[in-house]
Amino acid sequence: MGARVRSVNVGVGRSGIGVKGRRTGIDKRPVGSVEVRDPGPKGTGLGSGAVGDDVLNGRHHGGSRQALYAVAREELDLWSGELGRELTDGCFGENLTTEGLDVDAAIVGERWRVGPVLLEVTGPRVPCANFAAWMGEKGWVKRFVAHGRSGAYLAVVEPGTVTVGDAIEVVSRPEHGVAVPVVLAAWFGDVAAARAAIGSGAFEGRELAELERVTARHT
Structure with missing residues (x-):
């Protein structure tokens, strides 16, 4: 069986889940299909790229570069063990649970055709305190980062409806070769990884500035 969408997941904001019981949309639950679109800028746009999916912390989540989040079912199985x-x-807060696709081998900037929708890989999921509270595992953020396989954030290039069972086809892949785990390492202070991410040309604005700060702290 080829790569496909195993589950499509959305979350309605619920209290009592996040840090100190904060309201969060991390509790994603399966639905048959979802309309996806570019939500616009982080903080001022629509939040999630999935219609009906709540993003309650617009400062750190959502927006065009984090419109959707994909995790491989194979990774969830590994963590289950x-x-x-x-x-x-959906338990990692992902909108798309994939099957038969190594999400963490994706190159930043590569594009996926998912049914009628075109998506672009923009980088790793960076674990937050609400994720740790939701998982309820001691040292979860540190452990998740050390594992290095975070799943991938996606931008919506061409909107449409994603349905359970849709095939996933990688239609283009940049030559720079910087994969999602490299960028995760960069966000957490790996200088060589940050330099590789900068050199890829895949980042600009605030993301590029943050990568440059990582390298500046070690020069």
């Missing part, structure tokens, strides 16, 4: 408990589709 590590944690000794079942992890359901």
Whole structure:
């Protein structure tokens, strides 16, 4: 079986989940299909790229570069074994749970055709305190980062409806070769990774400035 969408997941804001019981949309639950579109700028746009999916912290989540989040079912299965408990589709807060696709081997800037929709990989998911609270595992953020396989954020290039079972085809891949885990390492202070990410030409604006700060701290 080729790469496909195993589950499409959206979350309505719920209280009692995040840090100190904060309201968050991380509790994503499967639906049959979802309309996706470019949500616009982070903080001032529509938030999530998935219609009906809540983004409650617009400062750190959502926006065009983080319109959707994809995680491989194979990664959830690995973590299920590590944690000794079942992890359901959507439990990492992902909008797309894939099957047969190594999401973490994706190159930043590569594009996926998913049914009628065209998506672009923009980088890794950076774990936050609400994610840690939701998972309820001691040292979760540190452990997740050390594992290095975070899943990928996606931009919506061509909108449409994503449906469970849709095939996923990688239609283009940049030659720079900087994969999602490299950028995750960069965000957490790996200077060589940050230099590679800068050299890819895939980042600009605030993201580029942050990568440059990582390298500046070690010069």
